Structures are given as C-alpha cells and as structure tokens.
Amino acid sequence: MIRWKPAFTEAFDHSFKGLILIxxxxxxxxLWQTGDMLLYIAPDLVPYVVAASVVLLALAGSQFxxxxxxxxxxxxxxxxxxxxxxxxxxAGHRQGGTRLLLKKSGIYGLFLLPLLLGAALPNTAFAGALxxxxxxxxxxxxVDDGKAxxxxxxxxxxxxxxxxxxxxTQPYNLDYAKxxxxxxxQDLIEMKDQWFIEKLEAINRFVDNFQGKTIQITxxxxxDKQLPGGxxxxxxxxxxxxxxxxxxxxxxxxTPSADDYANDTWITVTGTIGKTQxxxxxxxxxxxxxxxxAEPSAVPYVYPDINFASKL
Amino acid sequence: xxxxxxxxxxxxSRTNLFAAVSLLIILGLxxxxxxxxxxWLADPKLQLxxxxxxxxxxxxxxxxxxxxxxxxxxxxxxxxxxxxRFIPSNPVLGILTATVLxxxxxxxxxxxxxxIRNLIRKGMPTHVAAAxxxxxxxxxxxxxxxxxxxxxxxxxxxYMRMGLAFVIAFLVGLIVYRFVRFDPLREAKNAPISHxxxxxxxxxxxxxxxxxxHEHSQAHRSGKIAEVMGHAVSEFFDMGKFLLIGxxxxxxxxxxVSNADLMALGHGPGSSNAxxxxxxFMLSLCSTSDAxxxxxxxNTFDKGAxxxxxxxxxxxxxxxxxxxxxVFKARFVLIIGACVTVLVYVGSLLVLN
Numbered sequence: 001m002i003r004w005k006p007a008f009t010e011a012f013d014h015s016f017k018g019l020i021l022i023x024x025x026x027x028x029x030x031l032w033q034t035g036d037m038l039l040y041i042a043p044d045l046v047p048y049v050v051a052a053s054v055v056l057l058a059l060a061g062s063q064f065x066x067x068x069x070x071x072x073x074x075x076x077x078x079x080x081x082x083x084x085x086x087x088x089x090x091a092g093h094r095q096g097g098t099r100l101l102l103k104k105s106g107i108y109g110l111f112l113l114p115l116l117l118g119a120a121l122p123n124t125a126f127a128g129a130l131x132x133x134x135x136x137x138x139x140x141x142x143v144d145d146g147k148a149x150x151x152x153x154x155x156x157x158x159x160x161x162x163x164x165x166x167x168x169t170q171p172y173n174l175d176y177a178k179x180x181x182x183x184x185x186q187d188l189i190e191m192k193d194q195w196f197i198e199k200l201e202a203i204n205r206f207v208d209n210f211q212g213k214t215i216q217i218t219x220x221x222x223x224d225k226q227l228p229g230g231x232x233x234x235x236x237x238x239x240x241x242x243x244x245x246x247x248x249x250x251x252x253x254x255t256p257s258a259d260d261y262a263n264d265t266w267i268t269v270t271g272t273i274g275k276t277q278x279x280x281x282x283x284x285x286x287x288x289x290x291x292x293x294a295e296p297s298a299v300p301y302v303y304p305d306i307n308f309a310s311k312l
Numbered sequence: 313x314x315x316x317x318x319x320x321x322x323x324x325s326r327t328n329l330f331a332a333v334s335l336l337i338i339l340g341l342x343x344x345x346x347x348x349x350x351x352w353l354a355d356p357k358l359q360l361x362x363x364x365x366x367x368x369x370x371x372x373x374x375x376x377x378x379x380x381x382x383x384x385x386x387x388x389x390x391x392x393x394x395x396x397r398f399i400p401s402n403p404v405l406g407i408l409t410a411t412v413l414x415x416x417x418x419x420x421x422x423x424x425x426x427x428i429r430n431l432i433r434k435g436m437p438t439h440v441a442a443a444x445x446x447x448x449x450x451x452x453x454x455x456x457x458x459x460x461x462x463x464x465x466x467x468x469x470x471y472m473r474m475g476l477a478f479v480i481a482f483l484v485g486l487i488v489y490r491f492v493r494f495d496p497l498r499e500a501k502n503a504p505i506s507h508x509x510x511x512x513x514x515x516x517x518x519x520x521x522x523x524x525x526h527e528h529s530q531a532h533r534s535g536k537i538a539e540v541m542g543h544a545v546s547e548f549f550d551m552g553k554f555l556l557i558g559x560x561x562x563x564x565x566x567x568x569v570s571n572a573d574l575m576a577l578g579h580g581p582g583s584s585n586a587x588x589x590x591x592x593f594m595l596s597l598c599s600t601s602d603a604x605x606x607x608x609x610x611n612t613f614d615k616g617a618x619x620x621x622x623x624x625x626x627x628x629x630x631x632x633x634x635x636x637x638x639v640f641k642a643r644f645v646l647i648i649g650a651c652v653t654v655l656v657y658v659g660s661l662l663v664l665n
Binding site for chain 2: 028040110175245247
C-alpha cells in the first residue's frame with residue numbers, strides 16, 4: 001500500500017463536479033427568475049425543475065465536503081470494484097495520465113456545453129422557423145370511422161334548450177360542446193393565450209354553428225405550400241412539455257392584402273368565421289375585416305389544458 | 313479481472329470518442345454558420361439547436377435526479393435478499409410483477425435506466441428487468457391519463473397503448489428468459505459499480521479510520537447519507553453524459569430534419585407504421601407528452617401508425633438507447649431493440665386490422 005498523502009486530484013475532481021452541479025442549478029434558477037424558463041418547458045413542469053435545482057445544490061455541497069475531506073484524511077476507496085484508471089503498470093503510467101486527463105476534459109466539456117450555450121446565447125421564442133419543420137395543425141376534425149351512428153347527447157344543466165340542440169354531439173365531444181356554447185354566446189370570440197387550442201378545436205367541431213360569428217385572433221403569420229393566394233395562416237406554437245414536442249396551431253385568414261404580411265410577423269386579425277376545405281374536410285377560415293400589426297405575445301407559447309371543461 | 317478492466321476501458325474510450333465527435337460536429341456547425349464573422353451567434357439554426365438542447369436537458373433533469381437518487385438509495389439501503397424475496401422466481405409471475413412495478417413508480421426512461429442497473433446488480437433477474445424497462449415508461453397512471461385526454465374522441469387508443477405495451481413487454485421478457493444466458497450489464501457482476509472517471513468517494517469509513525472521539529452510530533448515519541449523495545453524484549455524471557449526448561443528437565435532428573419531409577416518405581399502411589416508429593425514435597419525447605404529438609397526426613396517418621409511435625418511442629428512442637448502451641452490453645441492447653422493433657411493427661399492424 002502506498003502511504004497516504006493529500007489527494008489533490010481527487011479534491012479537484014470533486015470540487016469541479018460540485019461547480020458543474022452549481023452551474024446547472026444556477027442556470028435553472030436564472031431562467032426561473034427571468035421567466036425565460038417558459039421558453040423551454042411548460043408551466044406544469046416548472047415546479048419540478050426548480051425543485052431539481054435545490055437537489056443539485058445539495059449534491060454540490062456534498063461534493064465540496066468530500067473534496068475537503070479528501071485533503072484532510074484518506075477517503076477510503078469503496079468496496080465496489082472501481083475502475084482505477086491510475087492503477088496500471090508503472091511503465092504505462094505517464095501515458096495513462098494524459099489519456100485520463102483528455103478523457104476527463106472531454107466529459108467535463110460535455111457538461112459545460114449546455115451551461116456555456118445557456119450563458120452565451122440569448123433566449124428566444126420560436127414561431128415560424130419551427131412550424132415549417134412540424135406542419136401546421138388547423139383543427140380539422142378527425143374522421144369518426146364507423147362511429148357516426150353513435151348516439152348523440154346533449155349537455156346537461158340549465159342552458160337554453162335550442163342552444164343545447166345546436167351542440168348535440170358524441171359523448172366524448174361534450175367538453176368541446178360546453179366551450180362551444182360559451183363562445184357561441186359571445187359577441188366577439190377572442191383567441192388569446194388561454195385555451196387557444198381548445199377554442200380552435202371547439203369551433204372546428206361545430207363549424208356550421210359559427211358561420212358569420214365575429215372573431216379576433218393574435219398570432220404569427222405562417223404560410224405553407226398548399227396555401228392559395230389571398231390567404232395566410234395566423235398561428236401560435238403549442239407546447240405540452242418541452243420544445244421537442246412543440247406543435248403549431250393556426251387558422252386560415254382570407255384577405256386580399258395577404259401578401260403585405262411577411263412570415264413570422266405578429267398580427268391581430270378581426271373578421272367573420274367562414275368555411276373552407278383542407279385535406280378533404282371542412283375547417284373554419286376567417287374572412288378578415290381588419291388586420292393590425294401586433295406585439296409578440298408576452299407568453300411565448302400556448303399550452304394545452306386537458307382539464308379546461310371543468311374550469312368553464 | 314485484467315480482462316474486464318481492459319474491456320471497460322475500450323468501451324469508455326469509445327464513449328469519449330463519441331462525445332468528442334459530437335463536440336466537433338457542434339464546432340463544425342458554429343463555423344459553418346459563420347459566413348459573415350460575428351453573425352453566427354444569431355444564426356437561427358444555432359438558436360433552435362440551443363433551445364432544443366437546453367429544453368430537453370431541463371425537462372429530463374428532475375427525472376434523472378429521481379433516478380440516480382433512487383438508484384443510490386437502493387445501493388445503500390436495499391439488500392440483495394430483499395430484492396430476491398420480492399420478485400417471484402416463476403418467470404411469468406416475475407414479468408407480471410415488473411408491470412406492476414411500473415404502475416407504482418411512474419418514472420420515465422431517463423430515471424428508469426440508472427435505477428434498473430442497481431436492481432440487476434442486486435439480483436433482479438434479467439427477464440424481469442427487461443420487461444420493467446419496456447413497460448415502466450408506458451403503463452403508469454400519468455401516461456394513461458395523458459393519452460386518454462389527448463385522444464378524447466378515440467378512447468380506445470389509451471387502452472390499446474397500454475395493452476400493446478403490456479403484451480410486448482411480456483413477450484420480450486419471455487424471450488429474454490428463454491434465450492439470454494449472459495450477464496446483461498456492461499461490467500461484471502462482482503464489480504457492482506463502475507465509475508470509469510471516478511477514483512474514490514466516501515463510502516465506507518473503515519473502522520480503523522474513525523477518529524477516536526467520533527460517536528460510532530452518528531458517524532455511521534452521516535456516513536450513509538454521504539454515501540447516498542456520493543453515489544448519486546457519480547451516477548448523475550455517469551448517466552448525464554449519455555443524456556447530454558442524446559439531447560445534442562435530438563436537437564440536431566430536429567433542427568435539420570423536418571417532419572414534413574419525413575411524412576412524404578410513406579403513406580401506405582405498412583410504411584406509415586415504420587415511419588411513425590422512426591419518428592418516435594428520433595423525437596425522443598417523454599412518454600407523458602407524446603400522446604399530444606401523436607394526436608396531431610390523426611389526420612395524416614391511421615391509428616395503427618400512431619399506436620406504433622406511442623408504444624415504440626418510449627420503449628426505444630435515441631436518448632434512452634444511449635443511456636441503455638451505457639449500462640448494458642451492446643449485445644443485450646441489440647436483442648431487446650430487435651424484438652421491440654419487430655413486435656411493435658407487427659403488433660400495431662395487427663391491432664387495428
């Protein structure tokens with residue numbers, strides 16, 4: 001056995017790991033504080049990630065303690081078959097040392113990369129650039145293969161019976177019927193951050209009921225290849241969990257001045273709801289009466305709310 | 313011993329090579345986009361990549377921390393005998409137990425892999441582990457609920473997803489039980505933990521090392537906590553590098569390959585199923601969120617293809633494949649991967665026809 005001496009390499013290793021852990025925690029807390037975290041993950045997930053930063057800090061603390069201890073006393077190598085990189089023959093020792101160093105810097109470099117990227121590059125919201133990669137959802141109602149003969153039901157509760165009759169639907173669509181009735185009674189249907197997708201789906205499911213209704217939508221301009229002249233799409237990006245699952249949702253807007261609006265610019269469109277075809281199915285369109293330039297929304301994305309019906 | 317050390321060294325140097333290559337790719341991207349000097353920082357592709365990379369990392373962080381801490385707790389507090397008592401020796405019952413475990417521990421695959429390594433070391437049979445790793449990310453209440461709500465007009469999708477995942481995990485478990493006769497872990501069983509980059513951490517304070525004035529039991533307890541934390545950190549760095557490489561690759565793929573182009577590749581019943589499986593593999597989504605993505609393809613593909621996407625993705629994706637390769641022998645991952653691929657493809661075609 002070699003005589004014990006202060007283990008500077010180990011102390012350095014532990015401290016460096018501690019620093020990386022603190023770096024991750026700092027990145028999380030910084031994004032949380034500035035509110036930019038919503039550019040990366042959905043609000044549901046934020047508490048978990050913030051809690052993770054606390055755990056990271058605790059783990060970092062343990063690494064510093066370990067570093068301090070390995071300078072003070074011998075921290076015994078555990079009984080569990082470590083790979084002792086420094087433990088090969090005397091001849092290969094020097095060479096092993098450099099290889100180890102290279103390898104370590106490679107691994108630490110990998111962990112530093114997200115921290116560097118996070119610090120060096122500004123946080124930005126994505127709109128059209130990603131929509132091109134993902135393909136726009138326009139709320140075309142899925143085909144009801146063979147289920148069309150399913151018994152239609154009406155919503156219970158004290159709503160006007162004529163209205164209930166209008167929104168008769170399959171049992172699984174009742175949530176949308178409820179939202180649809182609410183929108184139906186509004187003078188102006190506003191498409192804002194809250195329930196953007198849900199409203200889009202509700203209107204498209206009962207598109208005949210909404211003909212001629214006035215609607216206002218704010219979003220970014222998008223075009224896809226099939227779109228004829230005189231039309232553009234106004235959309236928002238929807239995020240369920242993180243950027244990887246982001247998907248664009250939008251409405252077709254019909255206006256003679258469609259060419260005046262560049263892709264990715266934000267506009268507010270006011271108009272009446274009409275009907276058009278996409279992929280062989282009826283979907284809504286907006287016949288624009290007024291288009292104004294708009295500021296990008298303060299909330300970068302819209303988030304699907306699976307429990308929206310219970311909040312109405 | 314000499315031999316396994318050598319093996320491990322080559323394996324880990326392969327990992328490093330991979331890491332180095334990935335870094336070079338990034339560097340290449342930097343330079344590539346720097347047509348005018350100084351503008352590369354604002355390049356939209358780089359921005360997109362960075363956002364994807366950090367987003368995936370942030371999303372996975374809580375889950376991987378839970379995974380490494382559970383793993384460390386298992387290592388320190390759970391004995392081999394307890395595991396053996398808990399898991400029935402009958403293979404069928406053992407595999408069924410694994411599916412229940414998934415319901416009890418709703419963690420996704422980022423947390424699953426580190427935990428499973430420790431369970432195998434503690435004597436969990438390979439076939440049970442294989443079933444658990446496949447079923448865990450799918451058969452759990454959170455995933456069921458999110459699938460059910462995403463496909464509210466097709467409630468059968470949620471049931472079929474659970475059912476198909478169960479059948480596939482069960483079959484793979486049986487195949488592994490019948491045919492896999494080797495130790496699936498990359499390092500030998502008698503070397504319970506290998507942190508290639510790690511030298512030492514405070515595990516057991518040997519008795520002769522104790523300071524005379526230390527209260528014995530207190531030293532022991534704080535020793536245990538330090539042990540858990542030490543293990544958690546080394547496992548975090550061990551698994552983390554694979555997660556990061558996975559996040560880099562997913563980020564690059566999503567930046568440069570568009571779904572729309574992929575979609576153009578196949579629309580027939582057979583090819584669309586294969587296509588959605590490729591997409592599931594590439595996107596590496598968390599199993600709790602992929603149902604919403606699948607749902608957006610409802611108008612493009614038939615339900616069998618979406619089912620293939622939602623079953624294959626959580627079982628095998630770019631991110632989890634890298635993490636599995638870190639823990640298991642390539643041969644074992646290959647067997648599992650091949651079985652899952654064939655079974656999901658056939659299963660998703662059969663289910664809806």
